Amino acid sequence: MHTLDTSDLSKLIACPSCDALYSEVRPGHGRRAVCERCHTVLISPRRNAGLQVIALSTAAVILVIGATIFPFLQINVAGMSNSATVLDAAMAFAGGPLLALSLAVTALIVLLPLIRLLLILYVLTPIVFDRPPARRAKRAFRMAEQLKPWSMAEIFALGCAVSLIKVADLARIEFGPAFWMFLGLVVIIVVQDAFICRWSVWKSLEERRRP
Structure with missing residues:
Protein backbone atom coordinates (compact mmCIF):
# COMPACT_ATOMS: atom_id res chain seq x y z
CA MET A 1 0.00 0.00 0.00
CA HIS A 2 1.13 3.56 -0.71
CA THR A 3 1.20 6.65 1.51
CA LEU A 4 -2.28 7.88 2.35
CA ASP A 5 -3.69 10.46 -0.06
CA THR A 6 -6.99 12.02 1.07
CA SER A 7 -7.52 14.20 -2.00
CA ASP A 8 -9.89 11.60 -3.48
CA LEU A 9 -11.91 9.66 -0.90
CA SER A 10 -13.07 7.16 -3.52
CA LYS A 11 -9.47 5.97 -3.82
CA LEU A 12 -9.19 5.02 -0.16
CA ILE A 13 -9.55 1.55 1.28
CA ALA A 14 -10.17 0.75 4.94
CA CYS A 15 -9.02 -2.39 6.70
CA PRO A 16 -12.14 -4.34 7.79
CA SER A 17 -10.38 -5.51 10.96
CA CYS A 18 -8.64 -2.42 12.40
CA ASP A 19 -10.09 0.44 10.24
CA ALA A 20 -6.65 1.60 9.07
CA LEU A 21 -6.90 3.72 5.91
CA TYR A 22 -4.72 3.27 2.81
CA SER A 23 -4.55 4.66 -0.68
CA GLU A 24 -6.03 2.14 -3.06
CA VAL A 25 -3.37 0.45 -5.22
CA ARG A 26 -4.15 -2.72 -7.16
CA PRO A 27 -1.39 -5.33 -6.80
CA GLY A 28 -0.43 -7.62 -9.64
CA HIS A 29 -2.07 -11.01 -10.12
CA GLY A 30 -0.88 -13.47 -7.52
CA ARG A 31 0.23 -10.70 -5.15
CA ARG A 32 -1.64 -9.32 -2.15
CA ALA A 33 -2.09 -5.98 -0.43
CA VAL A 34 -1.95 -6.51 3.33
CA CYS A 35 -2.72 -4.19 6.22
CA GLU A 36 0.53 -3.10 7.86
CA ARG A 37 -1.11 -2.88 11.27
CA CYS A 38 -3.00 -6.19 11.62
CA HIS A 39 -1.86 -8.06 8.47
CA THR A 40 -5.41 -8.57 7.18
CA VAL A 41 -5.50 -9.24 3.44
CA LEU A 42 -7.13 -6.24 1.75
CA ILE A 43 -6.73 -7.00 -1.96
CA SER A 44 -5.80 -10.35 -3.50
CA PRO A 45 -6.64 -10.52 -7.23
CA ARG A 46 -6.24 -13.84 -9.02
CA ARG A 47 -6.66 -14.79 -12.65
Whole structure:
Protein backbone atom coordinates (compact mmCIF):
# COMPACT_ATOMS: atom_id res chain seq x y z
CA MET A 1 0.00 0.00 0.00
CA HIS A 2 1.13 3.56 -0.71
CA THR A 3 1.20 6.65 1.51
CA LEU A 4 -2.28 7.88 2.35
CA ASP A 5 -3.69 10.46 -0.06
CA THR A 6 -6.99 12.02 1.07
CA SER A 7 -7.52 14.20 -2.00
CA ASP A 8 -9.89 11.60 -3.48
CA LEU A 9 -11.91 9.66 -0.90
CA SER A 10 -13.07 7.16 -3.52
CA LYS A 11 -9.47 5.97 -3.82
CA LEU A 12 -9.19 5.02 -0.16
CA ILE A 13 -9.55 1.55 1.28
CA ALA A 14 -10.17 0.75 4.94
CA CYS A 15 -9.02 -2.39 6.70
CA PRO A 16 -12.14 -4.34 7.79
CA SER A 17 -10.38 -5.51 10.96
CA CYS A 18 -8.64 -2.42 12.40
CA ASP A 19 -10.09 0.44 10.24
CA ALA A 20 -6.65 1.60 9.07
CA LEU A 21 -6.90 3.72 5.91
CA TYR A 22 -4.72 3.27 2.81
CA SER A 23 -4.55 4.66 -0.68
CA GLU A 24 -6.03 2.14 -3.06
CA VAL A 25 -3.37 0.45 -5.22
CA ARG A 26 -4.15 -2.72 -7.16
CA PRO A 27 -1.39 -5.33 -6.80
CA GLY A 28 -0.43 -7.62 -9.64
CA HIS A 29 -2.07 -11.01 -10.12
CA GLY A 30 -0.88 -13.47 -7.52
CA ARG A 31 0.23 -10.70 -5.15
CA ARG A 32 -1.64 -9.32 -2.15
CA ALA A 33 -2.09 -5.98 -0.43
CA VAL A 34 -1.95 -6.51 3.33
CA CYS A 35 -2.72 -4.19 6.22
CA GLU A 36 0.53 -3.10 7.86
CA ARG A 37 -1.11 -2.88 11.27
CA CYS A 38 -3.00 -6.19 11.62
CA HIS A 39 -1.86 -8.06 8.47
CA THR A 40 -5.41 -8.57 7.18
CA VAL A 41 -5.50 -9.24 3.44
CA LEU A 42 -7.13 -6.24 1.75
CA ILE A 43 -6.73 -7.00 -1.96
CA SER A 44 -5.80 -10.35 -3.50
CA PRO A 45 -6.64 -10.52 -7.23
CA ARG A 46 -6.24 -13.84 -9.02
CA ARG A 47 -6.66 -14.79 -12.65
CA ASN A 48 -9.93 -16.61 -13.35
CA ALA A 49 -10.83 -16.38 -9.67
CA GLY A 50 -14.42 -15.52 -10.55
CA LEU A 51 -14.93 -18.72 -12.54
CA GLN A 52 -13.33 -20.74 -9.78
CA VAL A 53 -15.59 -19.19 -7.13
CA ILE A 54 -18.66 -19.86 -9.28
CA ALA A 55 -17.63 -23.49 -9.76
CA LEU A 56 -16.95 -23.93 -6.04
CA SER A 57 -20.23 -22.24 -5.08
CA THR A 58 -22.21 -24.45 -7.48
CA ALA A 59 -20.56 -27.57 -6.08
CA ALA A 60 -21.26 -26.37 -2.53
CA VAL A 61 -24.96 -25.81 -3.31
CA ILE A 62 -25.21 -29.38 -4.64
CA LEU A 63 -23.47 -30.72 -1.54
CA VAL A 64 -25.74 -28.74 0.82
CA ILE A 65 -28.84 -30.18 -0.83
CA GLY A 66 -27.38 -33.69 -0.88
CA ALA A 67 -26.24 -33.48 2.74
CA THR A 68 -29.80 -32.73 3.87
CA ILE A 69 -31.36 -35.58 1.89
CA PHE A 70 -29.02 -38.55 2.34
CA PRO A 71 -28.35 -40.28 5.68
CA PHE A 72 -25.69 -38.56 7.78
CA LEU A 73 -24.80 -41.55 9.96
CA GLN A 74 -26.12 -44.87 11.19
CA ILE A 75 -25.75 -46.15 14.75
CA ASN A 76 -25.81 -49.88 15.55
CA VAL A 77 -26.05 -51.09 19.14
CA ALA A 78 -27.37 -54.32 20.69
CA GLY A 79 -28.64 -55.58 17.34
CA MET A 80 -30.63 -52.41 16.70
CA SER A 81 -29.79 -49.73 14.16
CA ASN A 82 -31.00 -46.26 13.36
CA SER A 83 -30.01 -43.75 10.69
CA ALA A 84 -30.58 -40.00 10.59
CA THR A 85 -30.14 -37.12 8.20
CA VAL A 86 -28.82 -33.68 9.09
CA LEU A 87 -32.36 -32.32 9.17
CA ASP A 88 -33.45 -35.16 11.47
CA ALA A 89 -30.72 -34.21 13.92
CA ALA A 90 -31.43 -30.49 13.65
CA MET A 91 -35.19 -30.95 14.12
CA ALA A 92 -34.93 -33.54 16.91
CA PHE A 93 -36.65 -31.22 19.38
CA ALA A 94 -39.09 -29.63 16.95
CA GLY A 95 -42.12 -31.01 18.73
CA GLY A 96 -41.30 -29.64 22.18
CA PRO A 97 -40.41 -26.41 23.93
CA LEU A 98 -37.02 -26.35 22.17
CA LEU A 99 -38.58 -25.63 18.79
CA ALA A 100 -36.75 -22.28 18.56
CA LEU A 101 -33.42 -24.06 19.13
CA SER A 102 -34.20 -26.60 16.41
CA LEU A 103 -35.08 -23.86 13.94
CA ALA A 104 -31.93 -21.93 14.82
CA VAL A 105 -29.72 -24.99 14.32
CA THR A 106 -31.36 -25.74 10.97
CA ALA A 107 -30.84 -22.16 9.83
CA LEU A 108 -27.20 -21.99 10.91
CA ILE A 109 -26.05 -25.26 9.37
CA VAL A 110 -28.28 -25.49 6.28
CA LEU A 111 -30.34 -22.44 5.33
CA LEU A 112 -27.84 -19.62 5.90
CA PRO A 113 -24.92 -21.35 4.11
CA LEU A 114 -27.25 -22.14 1.20
CA ILE A 115 -28.58 -18.58 1.02
CA ARG A 116 -25.05 -17.15 1.13
CA LEU A 117 -23.90 -19.43 -1.69
CA LEU A 118 -26.88 -18.47 -3.85
CA LEU A 119 -26.24 -14.77 -3.22
CA ILE A 120 -22.60 -15.13 -4.28
CA LEU A 121 -23.69 -16.88 -7.48
CA TYR A 122 -26.29 -14.18 -8.10
CA VAL A 123 -23.65 -11.44 -7.81
CA LEU A 124 -20.66 -13.01 -9.53
CA THR A 125 -22.24 -14.81 -12.51
CA PRO A 126 -23.10 -11.65 -14.52
CA ILE A 127 -19.75 -10.03 -13.70
CA VAL A 128 -17.67 -13.02 -14.74
CA PHE A 129 -19.52 -13.36 -18.04
CA ASP A 130 -19.12 -9.63 -18.85
CA ARG A 131 -22.75 -8.68 -18.35
CA PRO A 132 -24.25 -5.79 -16.37
CA PRO A 133 -24.52 -6.51 -12.63
CA ALA A 134 -27.71 -8.16 -11.46
CA ARG A 135 -30.40 -6.01 -9.93
CA ARG A 136 -29.48 -4.90 -6.40
CA ALA A 137 -26.21 -6.84 -6.66
CA LYS A 138 -24.50 -4.57 -4.12
CA ARG A 139 -27.15 -5.26 -1.53
CA ALA A 140 -26.97 -8.99 -2.27
CA PHE A 141 -23.19 -9.10 -1.87
CA ARG A 142 -23.36 -7.04 1.31
CA MET A 143 -25.89 -9.51 2.70
CA ALA A 144 -23.66 -12.44 1.72
CA GLU A 145 -20.80 -10.87 3.67
CA GLN A 146 -23.03 -10.24 6.68
CA LEU A 147 -24.15 -13.89 6.67
CA LYS A 148 -20.59 -15.21 6.65
CA PRO A 149 -20.09 -15.27 10.48
CA TRP A 150 -23.47 -16.97 10.90
CA SER A 151 -22.89 -19.78 8.38
CA MET A 152 -21.67 -22.39 10.82
CA ALA A 153 -21.25 -25.52 8.74
CA GLU A 154 -17.68 -25.99 9.98
CA ILE A 155 -18.78 -25.55 13.62
CA PHE A 156 -21.38 -28.26 13.12
CA ALA A 157 -18.73 -30.57 11.62
CA LEU A 158 -16.43 -29.96 14.61
CA GLY A 159 -19.26 -30.60 17.07
CA CYS A 160 -20.15 -33.84 15.29
CA ALA A 161 -16.52 -34.99 15.44
CA VAL A 162 -16.38 -34.42 19.20
CA SER A 163 -19.73 -36.17 19.75
CA LEU A 164 -18.83 -39.16 17.60
CA ILE A 165 -15.60 -39.71 19.52
CA LYS A 166 -17.60 -39.98 22.75
CA VAL A 167 -20.27 -42.27 21.23
CA ALA A 168 -17.80 -44.58 19.46
CA ASP A 169 -17.18 -46.60 22.66
CA LEU A 170 -20.90 -47.23 23.17
CA ALA A 171 -22.06 -48.16 19.66
CA ARG A 172 -20.86 -48.97 16.17
CA ILE A 173 -21.11 -45.93 13.92
CA GLU A 174 -21.29 -45.99 10.13
CA PHE A 175 -20.93 -42.76 8.18
CA GLY A 176 -23.51 -42.12 5.50
CA PRO A 177 -23.10 -40.25 2.19
CA ALA A 178 -24.20 -36.99 3.81
CA PHE A 179 -21.28 -37.13 6.25
CA TRP A 180 -18.72 -37.12 3.44
CA MET A 181 -20.72 -34.51 1.55
CA PHE A 182 -20.65 -32.31 4.62
CA LEU A 183 -16.89 -32.68 5.00
CA GLY A 184 -16.47 -31.77 1.34
CA LEU A 185 -18.77 -28.79 1.84
CA VAL A 186 -16.65 -27.47 4.71
CA VAL A 187 -13.46 -27.74 2.62
CA ILE A 188 -15.08 -26.08 -0.40
CA ILE A 189 -16.42 -23.17 1.65
CA VAL A 190 -12.97 -22.54 3.15
CA VAL A 191 -11.31 -22.60 -0.30
CA GLN A 192 -14.05 -20.44 -1.80
CA ASP A 193 -13.65 -17.76 0.86
CA ALA A 194 -9.90 -17.75 0.23
CA PHE A 195 -10.45 -17.24 -3.51
CA ILE A 196 -12.89 -14.32 -3.24
CA CYS A 197 -11.27 -10.90 -3.51
CA ARG A 198 -13.95 -8.70 -2.03
CA TRP A 199 -12.27 -5.51 -3.21
CA SER A 200 -12.36 -6.78 -6.80
CA VAL A 201 -16.07 -7.63 -6.52
CA TRP A 202 -16.99 -4.21 -5.13
CA LYS A 203 -14.82 -2.50 -7.75
CA SER A 204 -16.50 -4.41 -10.57
CA LEU A 205 -19.96 -3.57 -9.27
CA GLU A 206 -19.10 0.14 -9.03
CA GLU A 207 -17.39 0.42 -12.43
CA ARG A 208 -20.08 -1.43 -14.36
CA ARG A 209 -22.82 0.77 -12.90
CA ARG A 210 -21.19 3.89 -14.28
CA PRO A 211 -22.69 5.27 -17.53
